[in-house]
Amino acid sequence: MIGAEVTFDVPIPKVIWGWLVSTNMWAKSIATGSFFLGLYFINKYPEQDRFFRKWLPILGLIFIGITLLVTILDLHHMFRFWKIFVHPHFTSAVTLGAWVVSGFVIILLIAFWSWLTGKRKLFDKVMIPGFILAFFATIYTAGIMGQATAREVWVFPAEMISMLLSALLAGSAAYLVIDAIFNHPLKEEIRKELSYILFGSAGLMAAMFIGELVFAKMHSEFAHKVIQILAFGEVAIFFWIGMFLAFIVPMIFVGIYTQKKDYKYALYGSLSALVGLWFIKHAWLIAPQSLPLS
């Protein structure tokens, strides 16, 4: 006897988490990445901290706001979201994420107030708790993916590194775009450092994805199937557009910028990275959901 096929079954849902969740991860990367890099540059270049003290809370609040909005919209009982605070189940990364992000929003509001009123010390006092909350806000989604036992290739330690790299990529790209829009208030040294961070995080993330393409088939039949769907199947278009826009284009353009000192290449590379990041996140979210589970 050879071959076997399902001849009778009920329709089962394929995609459970869609574009709203991809947007959640994308926006959160920008919010936390701009926080990490903002803290770093405020401390490294105190003479130019006005730029970061202003844009850290603005970028953070806008993009964490988008994150929270799409998260609530994705709930099938969106008006019950408050239950996560009154009936928390702390074994769940979803619960931990909700609490951590709420704390992170408070830190961002303090940073915003500090910038508005000019009370710098206010923000200085919450930098360390802010860093800790931003760190956990970045990686909690990796925890959710790790707890999603049904889905192949979402493995916790690797997802955590990938999320942190996404944050660095998105944060550096966001600051380079803001710098370009407002006629380059940043000094050359900072811009160059942001470009190196963008280049490095894009390179490392690309290496992680290529590593999955090569090695996943050695893990299990399920992982192999997911990678086939990702690279050659129904989400391949998202995946390859993401690979090209998020990693390859920014690395080339940032490389040209550092050689030619032509700012517009840094802007193009950053915009490409931000757009591409959504595509790659979306492909990575959908592919494991395309496997039949039963």
Place this chain on the structure above:
Amino acid sequence: MRLGFLVDLSRCMGCMACAVACKAENNVPLHSWRLRVKYIDQGEFPDVKRHFVPLRCNHCENAPCERICPVSALHYLPNGIVNVDHDRCIGCASCMMACPYNAIYLDPITNSADKCTYCAHRIEVGLMPACVVACPTHANIFGDLDDPESEISKYLKSHRDVMVRKPELNTHPKHFYVRGSTVALDPLASERPEGFTLFTEVKFLDHIGGH
């Protein structure tokens, strides 16, 4: 008490009485299933075989759905059943992402997660689950795994070919299959071609809910 299920696949004839009884007992809406029976055809004519596999929640001892639920809507009952509190569910679908057996659905009417509860409401008053009562061949065997005299315990002891779905995931399912096969229990061991086949259209739903 640890309630468990066992399906003797050599007895199942794919009549769907269990699926119909489950739908009727639990008011399961259209396009949603707590229990379904999958048909798998294997081989090439004239050497062919048909497998029937009833699929329902495995009530895992280490349930990923319970662990990931942010509000404890999915919770253990003292008898080992993984139960759902519809009023507490926020509809995040994390449980659906975590369940490796595709046993949870979002009820399109209540918008809450739902699944097989081993008919917890019937067990509470001393009745058997609806699917067990409806099965004409007694393929569904239900009982207390902690009681060595229960039918399920005796069945498990007397059969060497006991299988569970996806044991490698360490979920410790309390739903067993006897006289099963990889073709019947491993979703990648059989193709799931979309389109019209025997009586119905095998397909995936594109998405759930309104977005």
